[in-house]
Amino acid sequence: MENRLVHHDKDRTFDRIFHPRSVAVIGVSAQGNGFGSGILDALSAIGFGGHLHGVNPKGGEYRGRTLHRSISDIQDTIDFAIIAVPAHQVPDTLADCLKRGVAGAEILSAGFSETDTSEGTALERQVKEIAGRGIRVVGPNCFGIYCPRSGLTLLPGPDLSRISGPVAFLSQSGGMSVDFAHIGNWMGVRFSKVISFGNGADLRETELLEYLGRDPETRVVAMYMEGVEDGSEFLQVLKDVASRKPVIVLKGGLSEAGSRMVASHTRVIWESALRQAGAVQVGDLWELAQTSLAFSLLPVREYRGISVAGGGGALGVSAGDLAERHGLVLPAFEKSLSEKILEVLPKPGSSAKNPVDAANPFVGPDAFRHVFSHAGTDPRIDVQVLIQLLHHYKAIAMSLGLDSLRQITPYVQLAQAMHDAREAAGKPVIMVMPDFKQGKESLDIEEMIRDARQVFLEKNIPVFSDLGDALCAIGHVSTYASRLRSRGLSQ
Amino acid sequence: MENRLVHHDKDRTFDRIFHPRSVAVIGVSAQGNGFGSGILDALSAIGFGGHLHGVNPKGGEYRGRTLHRSISDIQDTIDFAIIAVPAHQVPDTLADCLKRGVAGAEILSAGFSETDTSEGTALERQVKEIAGRGIRVVGPNCFGIYCPRSGLTLLPGPDLSRISGPVAFLSQSGGMSVDFAHIGNWMGVRFSKVISFGNGADLRETELLEYLGRDPETRVVAMYMEGVEDGSEFLQVLKDVASRKPVIVLKGGLSEAGSRMVASHTRVIWESALRQAGAVQVGDLWELAQTSLAFSLLPVREYRGISVAGGGGALGVSAGDLAERHGLVLPAFEKSLSEKILEVLPKPGSSAKNPVDAANPFVGPDAFRHVFSHAGTDPRIDVQVLIQLLHHYKAIAMSLGLDSLRQITPYVQLAQAMHDAREAAGKPVIMVMPDFKQGKESLDIEEMIRDARQVFLEKNIPVFSDLGDALCAIGHVSTYASRLRSRGLSQ
Numbered sequence: 013m014e015n016r017l018v019h020h021d022k023d024r025t026f027d028r029i030f031h032p033r034s035v036a037v038i039g040v041s042a043q044g045n046g047f048g049s050g051i052l053d054a055l056s057a058i059g060f061g062g063h064l065h066g067v068n069p070k071g072g073e074y075r076g077r078t079l080h081r082s083i084s085d086i087q088d089t090i091d092f093a094i095i096a097v098p099a100h101q102v103p104d105t106l107a108d109c110l111k112r113g114v115a116g117a118e119i120l121s122a123g124f125s126e127t128d129t130s131e132g133t134a135l136e137r138q139v140k141e142i143a144g145r146g147i148r149v150v151g152p153n154c155f156g157i158y159c160p161r162s163g164l165t166l167l168p169g170p171d172l173s174r175i176s177g178p179v180a181f182l183s184q185s186g187g188m189s190v191d192f193a194h195i196g197n198w199m200g201v202r203f204s205k206v207i208s209f210g211n212g213a214d215l216r217e218t219e220l221l222e223y224l225g226r227d228p229e230t231r232v233v234a235m236y237m238e239g240v241e242d243g244s245e246f247l248q249v250l251k252d253v254a255s256r257k258p259v260i261v262l263k264g265g266l267s268e269a270g271s272r273m274v275a276s277h278t279r280v281i282w283e284s285a286l287r288q289a290g291a292v293q294v295g296d297l298w299e300l301a302q303t304s305l306a307f308s309l310l311p312v313r314e315y316r317g318i319s320v321a322g323g324g325g326a327l328g329v330s331a332g333d334l335a336e337r338h339g340l341v342l343p344a345f346e347k348s349l350s351e352k353i354l355e356v357l358p359k360p361g362s363s364a365k366n367p368v369d370a371a372n373p374f375v376g377p378d379a380f381r382h383v384f385s386h387a388g389t390d391p392r393i394d395v396q397v398l399i400q401l402l403h404h405y406k407a408i409a410m411s412l413g414l415d416s417l418r419q420i421t422p423y424v425q426l427a428q429a430m431h432d433a434r435e436a437a438g439k440p441v442i443m444v445m446p447d448f449k450q451g452k453e454s455l456d457i458e459e460m461i462r463d464a465r466q467v468f469l470e471k472n473i474p475v476f477s478d479l480g481d482a483l484c485a486i487g488h489v490s491t492y493a494s495r496l497r498s499r500g501l502s503q
Numbered sequence: 504m505e506n507r508l509v510h511h512d513k514d515r516t517f518d519r520i521f522h523p524r525s526v527a528v529i530g531v532s533a534q535g536n537g538f539g540s541g542i543l544d545a546l547s548a549i550g551f552g553g554h555l556h557g558v559n560p561k562g563g564e565y566r567g568r569t570l571h572r573s574i575s576d577i578q579d580t581i582d583f584a585i586i587a588v589p590a591h592q593v594p595d596t597l598a599d600c601l602k603r604g605v606a607g608a609e610i611l612s613a614g615f616s617e618t619d620t621s622e623g624t625a626l627e628r629q630v631k632e633i634a635g636r637g638i639r640v641v642g643p644n645c646f647g648i649y650c651p652r653s654g655l656t657l658l659p660g661p662d663l664s665r666i667s668g669p670v671a672f673l674s675q676s677g678g679m680s681v682d683f684a685h686i687g688n689w690m691g692v693r694f695s696k697v698i699s700f701g702n703g704a705d706l707r708e709t710e711l712l713e714y715l716g717r718d719p720e721t722r723v724v725a726m727y728m729e730g731v732e733d734g735s736e737f738l739q740v741l742k743d744v745a746s747r748k749p750v751i752v753l754k755g756g757l758s759e760a761g762s763r764m765v766a767s768h769t770r771v772i773w774e775s776a777l778r779q780a781g782a783v784q785v786g787d788l789w790e791l792a793q794t795s796l797a798f799s800l801l802p803v804r805e806y807r808g809i810s811v812a813g814g815g816g817a818l819g820v821s822a823g824d825l826a827e828r829h830g831l832v833l834p835a836f837e838k839s840l841s842e843k844i845l846e847v848l849p850k851p852g853s854s855a856k857n858p859v860d861a862a863n864p865f866v867g868p869d870a871f872r873h874v875f876s877h878a879g880t881d882p883r884i885d886v887q888v889l890i891q892l893l894h895h896y897k898a899i900a901m902s903l904g905l906d907s908l909r910q911i912t913p914y915v916q917l918a919q920a921m922h923d924a925r926e927a928a929g930k931p932v933i934m935v936m937p938d939f940k941q942g943k944e945s946l947d948i949e950e951m952i953r954d955a956r957q958v959f960l961e962k963n964i965p966v967f968s969d970l971g972d973a974l975c976a977i978g979h980v981s982t983y984a985s986r987l988r989s990r991g992l993s994q
Contacts, residue, residue, distance in 0.1 A: 123851040198942035267823030332758030360614040451689035
């Protein structure tokens with residue numbers, strides 16, 4: 013009960029931080045130099061909906077906005093402050109914010125413990141001490157908070173999406189927070205909030221994870237972490253949150269353990285601890301993004317049998333091997349089903365055992381509609397994957413003298429066929445569009461694939477560039493679901 | 504001695520096949536349908552330099568070219584035949600070619616053993632029997648031969664590169680041969696020859712590998728294989744060739760072993776046998792291509808210590824972890840070296856311990872020239888990697904009102920700085936250009952990256968899209984070199 017009250021107070025504070033009615037940016041240069049002006053510009057560009065105030069001790073004006081000399085001069089109640097003054101001025105600035113009743117501040121400035129100097133470490137200790145007196149701090153040495161719903165954004169982040177979604181991302185690395193926010197933008201990963209917490213003087217992995225576990229806006233948590241303040245406390249919170257929401261973890265900093273032997277030992281220990289706590293572990297940023305996409309768009313279920321269909325490429329060939337690597341299988345279709353599927357495919361050259369390999373890349377949406385609707389009836393199939401090498405349509409467009417290969421590439425119809433198959437069988441569908449022609453002369457292919465990606469995403473069909481990536485992501489969802497089930501059984 | 508004579512005769516035959524003065528395409532439809540017309544068009548488009556003859560039993564004309572009724576009607580000596588008639592006509596057609604003294608034929612037609620029918624299997628047996636009487640056969644059910652030097656090309660392959668290079672590719676899968684040929688085109692993998700051998704009725708993995716081991720045009724062999732006719736003979740040839748040239752193997756078809764337990768058992772046995780034979784093993788087509796690129800452009804040496812430099816992204820952060828995964832390390836620079844490097848980087852926010860993390864993505868070529876020239880003096884550094892998030896320049900281009908971000912993105916100067924660093928230190932340099940902004944509105948970024956890729960490739964600097972991919976490829980080269988050395992020592 014007490015815990016709930018604490019959470020309630022905390023969540024009110026977090027709500028003021030993530031959805032502030034009023035923000036002060038402290039350290040805005042009238043000349044437009046530095047992080048302060050950059051983040052102010054970014055907030056304007058992305059269309060932050062609340063009140064926005066700029067602060068500079070010298071006053072002045074920036075882009076038509078009068079700059080206040082101090083946060084104390086602002087009449088408005090300030091929910092959230094963004095601090096971008098030189099490191100040695102940060103403690104006083106933060107103390108001013110505390111005095112003004114600001115709920116939280118992100119400190120973009122660098123020059124703290126990351127410098128490995130006694131001065132930097134002392135400054136960070138001061139920040140921590142002030143935070144402890146009643147103002148929550150994100151950073152220092154971070155890129156801040158991105159919250160699509162409220163319009164808070166990262167540095168730099170003027171062009172991030174305002175579409176809100178189920179994925180939260182916690183990152184010790186500012187660069188990675190920006191990179192993932194950009195990747196998510198086109199890959200279709202929609203964020204509830206992204207928090208780059210940098211040195212983590214106050215708010216960091218454990219407390220933020222605990223909060224995201226409660227946050228109704230967040231259905232999937234992704235995180236990049238290096239050091240952890242309190243390993244056992246973190247693992248306990250992780251275990252708790254992971255029993256309710258998938259927590260995807262990319263663990264870095266393992267190679268910094270000194271010798272290679274120690275690093276590899278540390279890695280084994282971490283991997284085992286994270287697995288026991290129920291985390292979904294990934295190896296790099298791309299896997300993090302792809303897995304987040306899969307958890308966003310696929311029901312959390314155990315997936316074992318997949319069907320793979322495609323044509324005119326090598327993809328079907330290695331599908332079985334790739335599936336096996338990720339704990340999945342391609343069950344061979346019964347002869348009658350295989351013959352039924354083969355009816356609509358070109359002969360000779362096609363095969364329909366699973367993978368379904370059409371003889372050429374121009375087999376159209378109607379044929380695949382037939383393939384899906386029949387393959388979907390096999391009770392061993394849990395998810396259906398289509399691979400399309402759309403770049404082959406360029407040859408047709410050229411021979412027909414068409415300006416654009418979008419005119420003849422049937423991705424809209426393919427998306428509809430896949431959507432209908434999903435609705436009919438109640439089994440998810442996945443699209444894979446590799447691009448093997450990435451030369452300077454093939455930019456139109458890339459443009460078409462990007463268009464197509466959005467068409468599929470509009471129907472909530474996840475799109476991957478590579479079959480292996482798709483199967484890896486499906487495998488993660490399945491493993492998570494199966495862990496949930498085994499826990500449920502043992503409860 | 505006898506063996507050498509056999510090889511000499513064989514190589515004369517192979518030479519007529521790969522560098523034919525005269526080619527007959529059998530099965531050209533006057534209406535332009537089917538594989539025959541397709542491959543004839545492709546050979547014309549790519550500019551095959553020898554004589555080109557079309558054959559159709561009904562005679563007629565195709566695109567201004569008179570079609571012969573039979574290969575016997577052609578006056579010219581035919582070195583190589585391309586057969587694209589229906590499966591049941593293939594044996595007679597092949598026998599005609601044998602009679603005419605054709606050195607070899609590729610059979611594009613499908614409808615043989617891959618159909619799992621007694622008819623198809625019988626037809627393939629006939630092909631095999633005719634081949635045994637003195638004509639070498641590639642296929643059936645294949646996409647044929649691509650040889651940039653002579654202008655033979657795959658089906659479809661009108662737009663493949665005519666630039667010849669050190670990499671040969673042997674593939675049971677036709678789709679994969681086309682896919683890799685396309686990928687190589689822009690990635691900078693240059694081919695000596697690509698052979699899609701399909702069902703492999705006559706020529707297949709072992710004999711072709713043995714030939715490529717002798718082939719002076721081939722310095723690196725890549726191969727995709729599923730079934731192997733004679734495992735122990737293949738492994739023996741592999742061991743021999745791998746002692747002279749890297750052989751990169753992607754093994755497929757493992758999941759078809761029946762049950763998953765059998766598949767996984769088969770996998771372990773294969774992996775171990777391939778490792779003992781000295782093959783470089785890869786997991787998918789992309790790794791195959793990237794590893795081929797690394798072997799093409801990097802000296803075969805043991806690489807252990809790498810330096811990584813970049814800025815404004817998450818890449819440096821996980822560099823050490825990624826390196827460890829591939830048997831590499833990032834040795835921390837001595838304090839004096841680190842301080843020297845830091846002189847030219849923005850402060851605060853930069854660090855120069857290795858990885859060298861510049862505070863922002865706009866640190867220019869002169870600064871990186873300084874970084875490379877100093878980092879290159881560290882005797883523990885064997886190879887230097889630069890990561891550039893060039894997409895960040897778009898923000899600058901927009902704020903300056905420029906039409907094109909190529910105007911301000913300094914990749915030409917970066918390539919020159921890297922080239923100079925490589926020549927000065929005698930240590931290879933690698934470029935990594937990830938693209939995190941792949942939205943529809945960012946096609947100009949992709950265009951710029953593709954331009955930049957060619958600029959780096961012109962200086963023989965390999966380019967990867969991902970740091971992990973680069974380190975994986977370097978790791979393969981290093982492991983191969985170290986195996987060669989340990990064999991040399993034990994001799």
